[in-house]
Amino acid sequence: MSSSLRRGALAAAAIAFSIASLSACAAGNNSQTLEIKPDNAATTVGDIKIQNAVVITQPDLESTGPAAISATLFNSGRTAQTLDAIKVDGTDKTAELKPAKGGSLTIPAGGSLIIGGKDNAAAVLPSSREAIQDGNAQKITFTFSKTGDVSLRAFVVPAEHYFKDWGPTEVPATPGKTATPTGSPTGSPAGGTPTDASSASETPADGTEAGTEAGTGTEAGTNAGGAATPSDSASHTTAGH
Numbered sequence: 001m002s003s004s005l006r007r008g009a010l011a012a013a014a015i016a017f018s019i020a021s022l023s024a025c026a027a028g029n030n031s032q033t034l035e036i037k038p039d040n041a042a043t044t045v046g047d048i049k050i051q052n053a054v055v056i057t058q059p060d061l062e063s064t065g066p067a068a069i070s071a072t073l074f075n076s077g078r079t080a081q082t083l084d085a086i087k088v089d090g091t092d093k094t095a096e097l098k099p100a101k102g103g104s105l106t107i108p109a110g111g112s113l114i115i116g117g118k119d120n121a122a123a124v125l126p127s128s129r130e131a132i133q134d135g136n137a138q139k140i141t142f143t144f145s146k147t148g149d150v151s152l153r154a155f156v157v158p159a160e161h162y163f164k165d166w167g168p169t170e171v172p173a174t175p176g177k178t179a180t181p182t183g184s185p186t187g188s189p190a191g192g193t194p195t196d197a198s199s200a201s202e203t204p205a206d207g208t209e210a211g212t213e214a215g216t217g218t219e220a221g222t223n224a225g226g227a228a229t230p231s232d233s234a235s236h237t238t239a240g241h
Contacts (some may be wrong), residue, residue: 041140041154047077048107048147053154055088055125056116056163057134067132068159069095069123069140070116075107082106082145083113086123089139090131095123107144134158 041053053071069088075081083105086095099105100121107113114120125132132138134156141151157163 041071041137041152043150043152045150046147047075047079048081048142048144048150049074049076050142050150050152053140053152054163055132055138055140055154055156056159057132057156059158059160061134061158067125067156068116069125069154070163071142071154073107073113073115073142075109075111075113077146078109079146080106080108081147083115083121083142084145085141085143086115087141087143088125088132089141091125093126095125098122098124132156 040051042049042051044050051072051074053069055067055069057067058065069086073083083097086097087093088095097105098121100119103121105113105121115123136156137153138156139151140154141149143149
């Protein structure tokens with residue numbers, strides 16, 4: 001092949017490559033590859049974008065402890081916004097929001113806010129095991145100061161494996177157990193029975209002479225009724241003198 005033909009072939013190849021490159025670039029922002037979305041809950045409304053939203057429950061299915069909401073919030077606007085509320089569809093409870101230590105629930109302009117995980121802001125749902133079931137994709141509504149309500153569906157998963165460090169940190173008490181007083185009453189109720197009072201009057205601390213001075217049975221019964229009014233601890237103290 002002559003040098004002129006070789007140069008012509010190279011030029012044709014270069015032109016073909018350039019056309020292919022320009023065709024790929026022409027796809028621009030409307031290319032189908034850009035329409036592929038990650039396998040997690042994400043949505044955009046106005047200046048607010050929510051990514052990686054998920055509801056994380058207790059690892060024990062029988063637990064009635066709280067659940068946690070994890071998500072990353074972005075603000076592409078020029079004005080800061082605050083996260084005012086989060087609610088999961090099917091429950092009548094609003095998540096308890098808590099900012100990170102030394103932080104706030106504000107999404108700065110051009111910035112982001114992480115919900116869930118160590119040292120981040122937290123969103124905890126009170127016990128709602130009946131309404132929040134693992135494996136479901138439930139509607140979550142985030143309320144912002146400017147954008148308002150932004151809703152999306154997020155998966156409900158237990159705090160296991162990857163989600164272990166993102167789940168609720170509060171460990172619930174064992175169901176069915178309630179706190180009981182550590183001590184037990186050692187005496188009888190303050191209003192003692194006539195039997196207790198009569199036995200106390202029959203054995204006075206001063207001996208049988210004092211028992212004689214107690215008078216007739218009617219008077220002794222009257223005195224016994226008066227002795228039953230104080231608490232047993234008080235009557236025992238008197239008997240000790």
